[in-house]
Amino acid sequence: MHPFDAFLNNTATDPEKPAVAQGHLVWSRAQLLDRAAQLAAALSGQGLQPGQRVLVALPNTADLVALIPAIWSLGGLPMFVSAKATDHQRQLIQSRHAPDLTIDTAGLAQLEAPRPSLGTHRPDASSDASVVFTSGSSGPPKGVVQTGATLTEGVARVARSIGYNPEERILVPIPFAHDYGWGQLLSGLVGGHFLILPERDILPDIAKAINTHRPTVFAGVPSLYSALLFGISGFETADTDSLRLLTSTGSPFTDGLFKALSDRIPAARILRNYGLTETYRTCCLSPDQSASRPGSVGQPIDGVELRIVDGKGSCLPPGQEGEVIHLGKGVFERYLDDPDATSQTRRLLDGQPAVFTGDVGMLCEEGFLHLYGRRDRLIKSLDIRVSLDDVEEAMEDLPNVAEIAVLAREHDIQGSELVAFCVPSEEVTARQIQIAANRALPTHMRPRHIYLLKQMPRTPVGKVDYPALRSKHL
Structure with missing residues (x-):
């Protein structure tokens, strides 16, 4: 009907x-x-x-x-x-x-x-x-x-x-x-x-x-x-x-x-x-x-089947972490x-239409789902999906910003909050960057905290070392 x-x-x-x-x-x-x-x-x-x-x-x-x-x-x-x-x-x-x-x-x-x-x-x-x-x-x-x-x-x-x-x-x-x-x-x-x-x-x-x-x-x-x-x-x-x-x-x-x-x-x-x-x-x-x-988000509702798959699309047993798939x-x-976007997200799995959610999670033995994050650095900020990479890209255009890295950390009430690490191009305060970010970004993309760094930590191949930032500052 x-x-x-x-x-x-x-x-x-x-x-x-x-x-x-x-x-x-x-x-x-x-x-x-x-x-x-x-x-x-x-x-x-x-x-x-x-x-x-x-x-x-x-x-x-x-x-x-x-x-x-x-x-x-x-x-x-x-x-x-x-x-x-x-x-x-x-x-x-x-x-x-x-x-x-x-x-x-x-x-x-x-x-x-x-x-x-x-x-x-x-x-x-x-x-x-x-x-x-x-x-x-x-x-x-x-x-x-x-x-x-x-x-x-x-x-x-x-x-x-x-x-x-x-x-x-x-x-x-x-x-x-x-x-x-x-x-x-x-x-x-x-x-x-x-x-x-x-x-x-x-x-x-x-x-x-x-x-x-x-x-x-x-x-x-x-x-x-x-x-x-x-x-x-x-x-x-x-x-x-x-x-x-x-x-x-x-x-x-x-x-x-x-x-x-x-x-x-x-x-x-x-x-x-x-x-x-x-x-x-x-x-x-x-x-x-x-x-x-x-820590669980519950069990599948009537008519829904959940599976957890690895990077090759193979189903994983209870207790193992992988991508969450919604079927039914x-x-x-x-x-x-x-x-093109449809074919990436909506696919056939065992003859059934399925949504490859991009969420990383695990099913316990009793069928309860636990979520651990996103494959694509997406989080929820003020209940809106936010790409941390997109926040970084937007903040790179702010004045006096030479390098920027953005992470999310848990907040007891809001769930997640954004934290930005900035290497300034010239002398500037974190408050000045915060004001510029508030003017340029929608509310759900604004960092709640900004830390100024003299240099950005890097991995041996030159990429931003996000684990180092998290362990030292968060």
């Missing part, structure tokens, strides 16, 4: 059930369908045809929830990009993937039609249903294409694994352009759950949404939970008694953050999840397993307009 058909079925079954809330606005399923019909009529008036691409660059709003079925009803393909994407990232996507229509905040305000009319197109379950772009922290952003059947089936699998009930009220502060946020939006459209959106993209509005709409599920990421607990957010006074489940994905959920969140909301179960944009969802670690499986349900269809 395509997600659009599931949405129509849910609406017909219980049209008055709450579907989405933002601030004091609450729409029933019927009202959400009406708004989708208004937007569909406006999109049709702009000439949207089946098979055309619609680049969606919007913050989370109730209108955005309605926009997705509107696009589907006309046979369009929604392509998500973060509303906070840099101009460079937007330009790359525009030039590489040629969207037929782009809808940002200004464009959405113009999508009005006097006579609401939902499109008559009924997309096939095997057709492309969404494109979610990766962060683009290592090379250009890649558009991950999923079919309707994969999305619909994925919602059901995740609901079973996590234990959602039909009456869940899910608080979603994560952008829908993020694969985890997109999964929550689908939980509303396909699973029929009530979606609760903060009125604005600021921390205090999350606390207000909790007090106003009493969510049962909070779908977050570690950096967001950390900001709520330790920032100026109003979260300390929020009435969290309604929350029974806290879910998380992205960077590792550290033990320190886990304890702090458990102390703040002791009645809620905290579920840690692991997956890539290319796999929908891979693993889940329940609260009772967290204590007995420290949830595998992405392809990268948009990039067959």
Whole structure:
């Protein structure tokens, strides 16, 4: 079944059930369908045809929830990009993937039609249903294409694994352009759950949404939970008694953050999840397993098989470290307009489509996955994949920088933080380099600490000696 058909079925079954809330606005399923019909009529008036691409660059709003079925009803393909994407990232996507229509905040305000009319197109379950772009922290952003059947089936699998009930009220502060946020939006459209959106993209509005709409599920990421607990957010006074489940994905959920969140909301179960944009969802670690499986990201969810392979692609036994392979349900269809990248990541293994994740890990005898890093010096910073090599390349262009080396170290709350080692070209302070880096780099690529060195340690063949830097300074 395509997600659009599931949405129509849910609406017909219980049209008055709450579907989405933002601030004091609450729409029933019927009202959400009406708004989708208004937007569909406006999109049709702009000439949207089946098979055309619609680049969606919007913050989370109730209108955005309605926009997705509107696009589907006309046979369009929604392509998500973060509303906070840099101009460079937007330009790359525009030039590489040629969207037929782009809808940002200004464009959405113009999508009005006097006579609401939902499109008559009924997309096939095997057709492309969404494109979610990766962060683009290592090379250009890649558009991950999923079919309707994969999305619909994925919602059901995740609901079973996590234990959602039909009456869940899910608080979603994560952008829908993020694969985890997109999964929550689908939980509303396909699973029929009530979606609760903060009125604005600021921390205090999350606390207000909790007090106003009493969510049962909070779908977050570690950096967001950390900001709520330790920032100026109003979260300390929020009435969290309604929350029974806290879910998380992205960077590792550290033990320190886990304890702090458990102390703040002791009645809620905290579920840690692991997956890539290319796999929908891979693993889940329940609260009772967290204590007995420290350092694990969980077991494969329903319909997923994990393998660990060596550099030649041969399967390794439990206890041995290698690349993590995701097989079975949830595998992405392809990268948009990039067959070469697709063939490197999506391959056949024993006749099944598999995702070669690039993550280095180990499966224990009981089937729990432990992760140890990336084959390509990728880490998670503020829950966004960051290439340490890309940070180095960007910092090489800063004034007064002769040589640069970047490492990551564990942070008890945030999971990882970036540390830069710099040999300056002339007299300069670490503070001056930090200011220049903050101006030039996006937040998730900025080093938290900068060390000035007289010379960079080198291996016998002249490469930067990263182990020496780590052992001496970290």
